[in-house]
Amino acid sequence: MIVEFENTLNTPDAVRAFLKRLLDDALADAVLTAFASPHSPLPMPTLMIDSQLLDRAVPLAPAAPLNTARMAARVLSKDIGKRIAVVLRPCEIRALIEMEKLSQCTLDPAILISMDCFGRMENDRYLELAATQDDPESAFYATPDLQEAVCPSCRACLRFIPENVDVTLCLAGQSDKKGVTLVSGSLKGEKVLKKLGGTSTDLPLGRQADIDRIMARRQTHREEMTTGAAARMADMAVFQQTIANCLNCYNCRVACPVCYCKECVFVTDVFAHRPEILMGRAMKKGAVKIPTDTTMFHLTRMAHIAHACVGCGQCSSVCPSSIPVADLFITVSEKVQEHYGYIPGQDPQRPWPFLVVETDKQVE
Amino acid sequence: MATREPKIIALVCNWCTYTAADLAGTSRLIYPANVRMVRFMCTGMIDVKYIIKAFLEGADGVFVGGCHPGDCHYINGNVKAERRISGLQVLLEQFGIDPKRFTLKWIGASEGPEFQRNMQEFTRTIAELGPQIESDMMIL
Amino acid sequence: MEKTKSQFLVLGAGVGGICSAIDLAETGYSVTLVEKGPRTGGIMPQLDHQFPDDHCGMCRMLPMVDREPGAQTCLKRGLSHPNIRILTHTTLTDLSGNPGDYTAVLTSVSRGVDALRCTRCMACIDVCPVSVLDAFNDRAGDRNAIYQPFFGNPEALPTIDWDNCTRCGECAQACPNSAIDLERVELTESVAPVSGVIVAGGNPLYDPAVTDLYGYGVLPNVVTATAFERILSGSGPFRGQPVRPSDGHPIRRVAWIQCVGSRNVMIGAGHCSSTCCMFAVKEALLAKKTLGSDTDTTIFYMDMRTYGRDSQRYRDRAEEESGVRFIRCRIHSVDPADDPGDLKLTYLDDLGQPGEATFDMVVLSTGAGVQKELPPLLADKTDQGAVVTIGPEAGLQDIRETVLRAHGAVSSLLEKLNMDSRAKTIPKTGRAGDKSVNRFMQQPVIQVLVLDNGVVKAPQVEWPAIEGRLERSPGNIFVNRLSIIDGKDLSLELETVLKETRGNRLLVVSNHIAGYRATLTKRFEEAGFSAPLVEWVDLNRNDVSMGTETIQPDAAMKPIQVALMRLLHKRPSRGMAQVVENSALVIGAGPAGLSAAVSLAEQGVVVHLVEKEISIGGNGPRIQDEHQRRPIDQLIVRAKGHPNISIHTGATLGALSGRPGHFEGWVVKENMEIPLSFGAAIIATGGTPAITEAYGMGKHPPLVSHFDFEKKVLDPRFAEDTLNTVVMIQCAGSREEPRNYCSRTCCVKALDNALRVRQLFPHARIVIFYRDIMTYGKSEELYAKARTRRIRFIPFNKSKPPVVRTEGDTVVVDGFDPVMGEAVHLKADWVSLAVGMVPKPIHDLCRLLEVPVTPDGFVHEADAKWRPVDTINPGVFVCGLAKGPLRADEAVAEGTAAALRALRLLNRTELAPQRHSAVVRHAICSRCYLCVDSCPYGARFVEPVLGQVEVDPVACQGCGTCASVCPNSATVMGENEDFTVMNVIEAALM
């Protein structure tokens, strides 16, 4: 079902109005979305019950200082009988779907809402924008130049149209129009839209053309990025050079929406080497860098989740040493995902690839 | 860098491939001395970390050997391992580690000659490929 | 370890012998396993694959519960268990006394090689000038008169074959260590008291040389099935690169001739050997695998006896997917063909037409040979009940059957001797206060024992250099060097070191101590260094010393570093001992369930027998033949009167929780919930005749199932009617999808019925339409008898079954008799359909018990061959029709087998924690449950309140699948934790 909503308001306001209606009409018990606090324009994922407060929500702000999928998974870690509308970027939706496969959350009580994603800016860039613009959201969607200033992984992201959501906020092809076009992607979404009572329409006219345009640009960026990244890990020596400034802070893994471990193995006793082991290693090799296992960490993290990488770019954004972690990840994951025929977030029924025992080989 | 003997590590399962290795030994089928064998109860317990670790510790080749599908003492540990390992192979290839350096083979308990053959071939392949990682890189 | 009180003798170390020895040992008794030949394992080390799954899996016979006391290695290379003493080259020469208290005299023949001096260099084998046909390869290869009989066991000794040794002395001269003694010595020992004896002599295979059948012995390319398997094998004479024996040509065309030495009254072998059909199918598949899928494989047969649950599908796959050809015929002869080496087969096919084909090799499917008579020594005592034989009366058996019989034999032996089922003789490890346990609790300090075997000529080792390096290694390490000279100096010095050492882990570095290992292990154990605290490095091993005169310190340090690393990481096991309850739940009170219940109850186990119906007995009381029914009637009486059995009829299992050794649940009976707790459960839910609509069953009154027909025939009124024609149609609705299995019992029943009818109506026409007559084993004689009683057998193919139609009131069966080459139209008074059996619905029950179900609805056993009455859950067992079609007497036998398996668990008071098992570190576990899904044993479950993952310590087999799927090592494996393994890898790559 396709509904045109509030075509008198400008788009960000129309989206806010939509979220408010969800609460006011009791279509949802809470909304989880980006919210700018009085202290900073940088939006933080926030669980909102009071519809008045939604005035300050910035669901379309081109910023995501932390990964909302992980936060959403926390709220949805079990079904407590409350319906929660969560507004996430397509990459975050993908991550959330993976999280459900890993029993980290349940999507039964969730109404998944996502938008055609034009990307997110790095935090400092967004703060700059917010400092100069009253309505950074509208400004961003109105200015193609700004849309080029998003972070590298967004520029190279090809999956910017939501999949597996209940409601899509169509933004592509919307720029010179008011209001927002809502598309349901499930029975659940359709019910919501029916209750809203909007008029049923078609997709925005310029949407496909817009998508194609963005896609073409991104494909170029992506090629550039993966070629560049491939060169930076062409062999072990080059790769070690690429990650030479890594501090083993593990920020990348904390930021990653699919690195779901409660505690990364690299901070457990598995890698907390006893002095005799360190001495032994040093004796064998002549020296040993401490913190140890830097190369090991990056390779292992890839081995653990490359098949599930959703390409959000958070890992690069949080790296204090400006290592292009996401470029590397996205490049590797492309290959690994192709190998397993596994596309994260695409099919909620598809099991985690390690678990699949090829049936012709399964012998009882 | 000076050429050195290739370092090869064989991670083998206790039930089949290890028996095959011993069978090769008792049948006096000589296989190259640079193969170092580490025994696991099952290939299903071989973690991706172990393989990465081996390469980072200077292994020029990693050989994983287990029971034929269906023969796994633990029902299907070997097929699960195959699944995991195949992805790792693709991954490591991105870092310039030739997939040939890393193989998984099923060698049954009575296949002593097969074990020898595999070891010889693998060692030859690895020798041709040359060393994988320089020793100063192992510090990191 | 406590001393075991009762001991048993098992004669023969083939599959049956090993199986019963393990059963007895695991039930808590000590066993002396006596083998006449040079090695254990029987035929198994000779075979790489076994039907019906083309895999080996012999290791699955090893204990699943309390696994660690015995060696965890491939059983083809030998067996080791603390309760089992193995004597090869040994025979029983006398047995006297009474049941429960025999004295046995065992005579062993020396091997001619001194275990302590021999370094396993095998120089002797190289020089031996004698070459004999190798029995291991069934004459398809040679060996010397001194040879290594064990398979892939680097510690096994070479052995002299005294019959063929010429005493030339070459070997003794070649031996650098004077380990060879060419005098054959017989040693006698007496063992007492022996409670009972199991005779597992195995079945000799038929030797085709005796009758010179099909050119065997004359034409080199005619071989037995065993020999062909050896030819294909990697450990065989061609080392996995098989060629034709006569001329080394590639093998492209292979023929199998079935029933060689069986089903042939002319040579006095009226029996069917039961296993050869499946063996041939397997071998044809193996040939295709080894020689290439385009290899022409043809099986020439009379009936393809794929009776049993999985066999029919196996055969169908071989035929349809792999292209194995099956030709039903009678073989006329095998002759040399025009091309040298090739063989020409001539035969009469099932249409009576002569045929001819040429092959590279012909394989004779030789069945059971002439059964050896039990020596009078034992035969005298079988009546007393304490000398039990496995199987010979039933002839050759496949693995599954042998294993079942071994379980049954042990069960009946224990039952007869009325042994205290809780003989507390299970070795206990890991008790607090035990020196070894205390040592485990300490920071590792390593005592290195360098054992220099100075006497033998093994590669020289530069000990000081190695010792220096060891001392410089980080960690607390102490080194002592001792020399072993023929074992003499070992005692005093070692004692002092072990007593005074500050070390709490032992590293033994030596250059050849294979022969001392057992003694040393014992000494260490006494000094408080239990096996897990000790690592061994023998530098005389192949990979270190191969082809060298001296061992370089560098080379030596590699394995030493690895062992050191392992020791540094050894930690105490973290589990707790688990209590075991001495009671069992038996579900289903048919023949199998009753037999299991009675057998357990007799051995002191409290049994809850739960039956869904209102009376017990299952299909038993419906058995028409009184002779077959009597044993079941007796079981019913025994169960009803047994003080250890409580019977709940009209009841089902309502809920279940717990783990093997201690389950809790309730049975639901008339809306009442009766709580129960028990240590093990046995599923014996049984089956019923299948309902089928095949041939219009149910539409015409003269069409009856063979069960109903039997009832009619036995009814005295039946004889009063007139009867012209009876038609029987076999395999109605079975042996094709969706019910593609053979029910095993229908052919015999049809023959019985036919013979009964013949007796009542000497002139009636009796016709049996069949696909294959499945009269395996002794029942073949029934088939032979029927053929002499003017019963017409008409074979049909599943694609062209006979047609049943009506002509007015009469039923007519149309078919085609290929033997006579004519169409037949039979007006039948009765048409009896062999409808087969289906299991009772068990899905809900199996879900409760966490046991998988096959597509046909049978309980899935843990392993079709090696664990036939076990399930994947070590606390749940299965027997009878619930698990596959069988006869009532077979069900009773399976019941006792299942009882024994349960007893192995129940006779323990508790289960020791296992070192190789998984532990979850809840604090860092993310609850993704990947491990739960990937555990092949269902040993993991989610605790419902916090969602924590719990491991059932008994069900966990330590495979480590869970640990490798867990990304952050929240699941860890006892001895193989990630940091241990990674450090070991690092050490190995030094």
Ligand code: SF4
């Ligand atoms: S690895 Fe990086 S790009 Fe991939 S999902 Fe994680 S944070 Fe996002």
Ligand code: SF4
């Ligand atoms: S998967 Fe883990 S819990 Fe299951 S048997 Fe293997 S080691 Fe034990």
Ligand code: FES
């Ligand atoms: S036991 Fe050999 S691979 Fe699992």
